[in-house]
Amino acid sequence: MSREAQMRIKQDATDRQEALDGLNQWISDIGKTDEKLKKNKPLHEASLPPIRGTKKEEPKFTKHEETALQQKELGNAAFQKQQWDTARQFYSESIKHNPNNAVVFSNRAAAYLKLKRWQEAETDATTAIKLTAGAEENITTENKKAFFRRAQARREMKYYSMALTDLTAVLGIEPNNKQAQTEHQAVMELYKAETEQKKKRIAISEVEEDSDEEDEEDAADVAASAPAKAPQPKAAAKKLIIESDDDESEDENPPPAKSKPQPKAAAKKLQIESDSEESEEESPPKRPSAKKLTIEEDDEDSEDDSTPQQTKQQNSPAKPKPAPAATPSPKPQPEQPLSKPKPSPQLAERILSVTPTSWMQFEQAWQEGAHSPQLQAKYLREKIDPLQYKVLFGNKLEPPMLVEMLEVIEGQFDVSVESDAQFVGKALFGLSCVPRFDQFGLFLGAAELAPATRLIASLSSGGHLTTERVQKLKAKWDCVLN
Numbered sequence: 199m200s201r202e203a204q205m206r207i208k209q210d211a212t213d214r215q216e217a218l219d220g221l222n223q224w225i226s227d228i229g230k231t232d233e234k235l236k237k238n239k240p241l242h243e244a245s246l247p248p249i250r251g252t253k254k255e256e257p258k259f260t261k262h263e264e265t266a267l268q269q270k271e272l273g274n275a276a277f278q279k280q281q282w283d284t285a286r287q288f289y290s291e292s293i294k295h296n297p298n299n300a301v302v303f304s305n306r307a308a309a310y311l312k313l314k315r316w317q318e319a320e321t322d323a324t325t326a327i328k329l330t331a332g333a334e335e336n337i338t339t340e341n342k343k344a345f346f347r348r349a350q351a352r353r354e355m356k357y358y359s360m361a362l363t364d365l366t367a368v369l370g371i372e373p374n375n376k377q378a379q380t381e382h383q384a385v386m387e388l389y390k391a392e393t394e395q396k397k398k399r400i401a402i403s404e405v406e407e408d409s410d411e412e413d414e415e416d417a418a419d420v421a422a423s424a425p426a427k428a429p430q431p432k433a434a435a436k437k438l439i440i441e442s443d444d445d446e447s448e449d450e451n452p453p454p455a456k457s458k459p460q461p462k463a464a465a466k467k468l469q470i471e472s473d474s475e476e477s478e479e480e481s482p483p484k485r486p487s488a489k490k491l492t493i494e495e496d497d498e499d500s501e502d503d504s505t506p507q508q509t510k511q512q513n514s515p516a517k518p519k520p521a522p523a524a525t526p527s528p529k530p531q532p533e534q535p536l537s538k539p540k541p542s543p544q545l546a547e548r549i550l551s552v553t554p555t556s557w558m559q560f561e562q563a564w565q566e567g568a569h570s571p572q573l574q575a576k577y578l579r580e581k582i583d584p585l586q587y588k589v590l591f592g593n594k595l596e597p598p599m600l601v602e603m604l605e606v607i608e609g610q611f612d613v614s615v616e617s618d619a620q621f622v623g624k625a626l627f628g629l630s631c632v633p634r635f636d637q638f639g640l641f642l643g644a645a646e647l648a649p650a651t652r653l654i655a656s657l658s659s660g661g662h663l664t665t666e667r668v669q670k671l672k673a674k675w676d677c678v679l680n
C-alpha cells in the first residue's frame with residue numbers, strides 16, 4: 199500500500215471522528231435545552247400560538263353594556279316613529295345601564311327638544327359634550343350634534359348669546375351646514391332684538407330717574423322761595439250754571455213759571471265749577487246764547503241743609519263779569535327723539551369699580567352701559583387690557599357684540615391723537631386674537647365691518663403707529679374684511 203493511500207485513510211478516519219464528536223455535542227445541547235424548557239414550561243406554553251377553535255373568545259360588551267345598547271336601539275326605533283316620550287324612556291333605561299355613552303345623552307336631548315322640555319335638553323346635551331371633550335367643551339365630529347341641540351334648547355330658553363356660541367362652533371367645523379346656518383341667522387335676529395330692547399329699557403329708566411330728581415329739586419326750590427301764608431278758612435264752593443235755550447236743542451225743558459229751585463238734571467246745562475282753592479287763572483267761558491243765569495251757592499260743611507238755596511233768575515241775557523285775561527297756552531311742539539341721557543354717577547361708579555375676570559362680568563357691565571357709549575369707551579380703556587381679550591372673551595364673543603365694540607371704538611376715540619391711536623391699535627389687534635375670529639366674516643357684511651375698515655385706514659395714514667405694526671394689523675383683519 200502506498201504512502202498516499204495510507205494518508206487518505208487516516209484523514210477519513212479523522213473526519214469521521216470529528217463528525218461523530220459534533221453529533222454527540224449536538225445531542226448533548228439538545229438535552230440541555232429540553233431540560234431548560236421543562237423548567238420554564240409556562241413561558242414555553244405562552245409563546246406557542248393557540249390552536250384554532252380551542253381558544254374561548256372574550257365577550258365584547260359586559261352584560262350592562264349589552265342591555266344599554268339594546269335599549270338605545272329601541273329608543274332610536276321609537277324616535278323614528280315620532281314616539282318622543284317612548285324614545286325618552288328607552289334612552290333613560292340605556293343611561294341607567296351605561297352612564298358613559300355620550301351618544302345616548304345626545305339622543306335623549308333630541309327627544310326632550312321634541313317634547314319641548316328645554317332645560318332637560320340643554321342639560322343632556324351639555325353632559326354629552328363633556329363626556330367627549332371634557333370640561334373645556336371643545337367641539338369635535340363626535341359631539342357636533344350635541345352642540346347643535348344645545349343651541350336649539352338655549353334659543354328656546356332665550357339664552358341667545360350662548361346659543362350663538364354653540365352654533366358658531368358647529369359652523370367652524372362644518373361651514374356648509376345649511377341647518378346650522380339657518381338656525382344661526384334666526385338666533386342672531388333674536389339676539390339683536392333683545393339687545394335693542396335692553397338699550398331702550400335702560401334709557402327709559404335713566405330718563406325717569408333724572409325726571410324724578412328734577413321734580414324733587416323743583417319742588418324743593420318752590421317750597422323754599424314761596425312765602426309762608428296763613429291758613430284761610432275753606433270757602434263755599436260756587437256753581438255757575440248756564441242753561442242753553444237754543445232752538446236746535448231737542449231735549450230742552452221749558453222755563454219754570456215760578457222762581458222755584460229746579461233739579462240739576464232738569465235741563466241741559468254746561469256747568470263750570472270754581473273753587474277758591476284752585477288756581478286764580480282760568481280761561482274765560484264762551485258766551486252762550488243763554489236766557490237764564492242761575493247762581494247756586496253750596497256750603498260744603500252742611501250736606502243736608504234744610505234751607506232752600508237762593509236762586510236768582512233773570513229774563514234777560516246775563517252779562518258775566520269780564521274774567522282776567524288768560525295766558526295763551528303755548529303751541530304744541532312736535533315730539534323730539536329722546537336723547538341719550540348722561541350716565542348717573544352711581545351707575546358709572548358701579549361699572550368702573552370692577553375689573554372683569556370673566557365673559558359674564560364683561561357682558562353684564564357692557565349691557566348696563568349700553569345707553570352711554572362714553573361710559574363703554576371708558577370701561578374698555580380703563581378696566582381691560584386689549585391683549586387680554588383672548589383670555590377674557592374666550593369663544594364667547596359673538597358677531598353682534600363685535601359690531602357694537604367697533605362702533606364704540608370708532609365713535610369715542612380720535613385716532614389723530616396719539617394716545618387714542620395707540621389704544622385703538624391695541625384694541626383691534628386684541629379682537630383679532632379672539633378664538634374663531636376668522637369666522638366672523640361668514641356672518642357680517644361690509645356695512646357692519648365698515649368701522650374696522652375706517653379705523654385701520656385712519657391708523658395707516660395717521661403716522662402714530664409704525665408701518666410694521668399697521669401691516670401686521672391689516673394681515674390679522676384681512677380674513678374678515680376681504
